[in-house]
Amino acid sequence: MELDESKYLYLLFTVPLLVVLFLYNQYWKRKKHREFGDLELVKKLSPEKSVFKPILKLAVLLLALICLIFGLVNPKMGTKMETVKREGIDIVFAMDVSKSMLAEDVAPNRLDKSKQIVSQIINQLGSDRIGIVAYAGSAFPVLPITTDYSVAKMFLQSMNTDIVSSQGTSLDEAIKLSATYFDDKSKTSKLLILISDGEDHSEGAEDAAEEANKLGMKIIAVGIGTEKGSAIPLRINGVVESFKRDNNNEVVITKLNKEGLMTIANTTKGGYVNGNNTKEVIDYIKNTLDTIQKTEFESTQMANFQSQFQWFLGIAFFLLFIDIFFLERKTTWVKKLNLFNEKE
Structure with a gap:
């Protein structure tokens, strides 16, 4: 009961x-x-x-x-048992949380836009399993593979640029960590949704993508930002005090690296979509999911509670x-x- x-x-x-x-x-x-x-x-x-x-x-x-x-x-009592079968795919969201994601060339800023996109994608899912990875100079596991979408959204909203201590953007680290989320022996389809402005400060992203392709992973890259670029605001108590500067005291302009993201996605026979339009991203992801084979990955006995x-x-x-x-x-x-x- x-x-x-x-x-x-x-x-x-x-x-x-x-x-x-x-x-x-x-x-x-x-x-x-x-x-x-x-x-x-x-x-x-x-x-x-x-x-x-x-x-x-x-x-x-x-x-x-x-x-x-x-x-x-x-009070609710279980009066009968039902066999519940779930069919879907495994999806990992790898989210860029580097300082460049604070740029406001996309409203309200790149990071908040990323959260909106991921949240909207989760709303469209049925019985797929999802996980979340955060990355900047290194990658950090935020949420392991789960079917609890409410918990996923809670972790999603708590993400910020301070969650990973090392700054920069290492796309290869994000891909490698995301690969560990998938079971090599499982026949379940594996999808990595890589959300970033594409500014990669490391080497080896293409090699990591090739390894992911060998594991049966497909990567969809979602580019956040504009090719014109924007400065990175530094806020204190919500007020912009200054902008991020480089070693020469020049204001840093962060730009969307569309080509880099497209190269990674194409390596795994995936695809690229511009993330500045949320509806466009959702439609693209939905169409992609419709073409991916679903696998039965869970069969469990569940009590059907009646009031x-x-x-x-x-x-x-x-x-x-x-x-x-x-x-x-x-x-x-x-x-x-x-x-x-x-x-x-």
Whole structure:
């Protein structure tokens, strides 16, 4: 059994509170009766008043309240088992988090644009497994292969240019680390979506792409930025204080290296797409996924949980209904039995 809205269980604390209020009310009534006169005389003035009925009414109301609370909690029980088969491919997103991705030639900036694109791609996926790699001067594993898209988006939004300490852009490191995410023995199709401005400060990106091709990986390169380029703003508390400069104190202009990214993608028989238009990227990725063979990579037994709230609500309303007919005077046949020694 699992509870859909367990937060409502805190309402159960109202049950003992109501019991305490009831006991206090009974004490207060008894105290007032003593002030009015002798208790035995007061009882004789209201001979039909039952001592047991108020307790019974309280018990019925509390039981109804408990059922209402469990109705809100919505307990679920597994009533049958289903075989769930998933078909898809393995996808790794390798995201450039170097300082050049802070350039604002693409709004709001290259890095935020990259996050938007990846998030939109994830929204289009069905049962594919995904992983995330961050890279700058070196590569860093952010999220291993998973089918939990909500967790992937959470990690995605937390990425920034400080996640990798060494600066620069090493596309070969990103490709090599991404390759480790895939199972060499698995027949599942392998796709690497490489998101970058293409400014590579290392050597060996083409060699890494060739090795990836031998492993059966396909690379789609998404170019973020403009060929005209832009300066890299340096912000303090969200305010641009200056721009990044080189050793000669010249403002660094970072540009999109479209050709480099295309070369890497073509090596693996993949493709290149301009990332400045999100819709264009999504359509391109979607069309590519439609052409890639899907593989069954998981078969599991899953309990099909069904809500049980209706039973608790039904019982609660029934108890509230019969409570209407519980009067506080003595019941004739119970009075004859004298269960509570109420006869004189």
